[in-house]
Amino acid sequence: MMDVKLKFICEVCNYKFERPKTWKERICPYCGKKNTVHEERSISDLLDDPELGNCVQF
Numbered sequence: 001m002m003d004v005k006l007k008f009i010c011e012v013c014n015y016k017f018e019r020p021k022t023w024k025e026r027i028c029p030y031c032g033k034k035n036t037v038h039e040e041r042s043i044s045d046l047l048d049d050p051e052l053g054n055c056v057q058f
């Protein structure tokens with residue numbers, strides 16, 4: 001299994017970092033807050049997503 005890294009961003013402090021796809025804790029390593037971290041996804045990632053891609057109109 002590949003060690004897939006995802007980019008995450010904290011919406012509180014805007015700190016960007018990478019974690020393995022299996023990372024579940026979702027605690028910001030900068031400010032230490034929980035549940036403020038979400039994946040930072042590029043537009044190409046969104047278009048590749050079969051669910052979200054349908055919602056993006058250009």
Ligand SMILES: [Zn+2]
Pocket residue numbers: 010011012013014015028029030031032033036
């Ligand atoms: Zn943070």
